[in-house]
Amino acid sequence: MKPTSVFLILISILLLSCNDSDDCCVTPPDNFEGNKLAYLKVDYTTNQFQGGMVFSFGGDQPDTFAISSDYHAPGDFGSVQLYYTPLNELIFDGTIIWMGLGEMQFPESLMSANSFETISQPVSIPDETLLEPVMYDEYAYYPEDIDYTSIWENIDNLNLVKNFRDSNPESSVKFFLYTPSVGVGNPEDWYWLVLLKN
Numbered sequence: 001m002k003p004t005s006v007f008l009i010l011i012s013i014l015l016l017s018c019n020d021s022d023d024c025c026v027t028p029p030d031n032f033e034g035n036k037l038a039y040l041k042v043d044y045t046t047n048q049f050q051g052g053m054v055f056s057f058g059g060d061q062p063d064t065f066a067i068s069s070d071y072h073a074p075g076d077f078g079s080v081q082l083y084y085t086p087l088n089e090l091i092f093d094g095t096i097i098w099m100g101l102g103e104m105q106f107p108e109s110l111m112s113a114n115s116f117e118t119i120s121q122p123v124s125i126p127d128e129t130l131l132e133p134v135m136y137d138e139y140a141y142y143p144e145d146i147d148y149t150s151i152w153e154n155i156d157n158l159n160l161v162k163n164f165r166d167s168n169p170e171s172s173v174k175f176f177l178y179t180p181s182v183g184v185g186n187p188e189d190w191y192w193l194v195l196l197k198n
Helices: 003-015 149-154 160-165
Strands: 024-026 035-043 049-057 067-073 076-084 089-098 104-105 131-133 173-178 190-196
Touching: 035 089, 035 160, 049 089, 089 173, 149 190, 160 190
Parallel strands: 131 173
Antiparallel strands: 024 049, 035 049, 035 190, 067 076, 076 089, 089 104, 173 190
């Protein structure tokens, strides 16, 4: 790829913002400095890594890693928003359609899987006490037994995962299952977002 193309891609990424606030921006996946949160998209049926997003926030590192939500159950149309709680920053917004197919509204796109540098030595899965589903509602849908290992095995060779876990090994890792189709929903439309905090 020509240097000019790489430069333009990086500038485009840096110009994106989480919302109207200047406290948050999207950063390249190999930049690990500062107050950052990442999520990695993993297909629900195949566990294939499909890309992700890295958010950079201003200010000090918070003591906790917490995600809050705003959920509207789909009578016909619903939605779910996820927020990085310490700063109340939107990190995900997706619609949910009963007997239809919703879509991710925010961010508008993710960085592709091949944007993420890989490593030869896989990162060990964290202790099970650190693996948490994002309970966006009292009745949030998750499999009875989440196969965390199969999901993790598809992101454990990412340099980003190594750096985030090395910098914050006691942090929880959060798993959000986005189901844009419900009712007679098609699991092939669903995917996991694995959330990491550095």
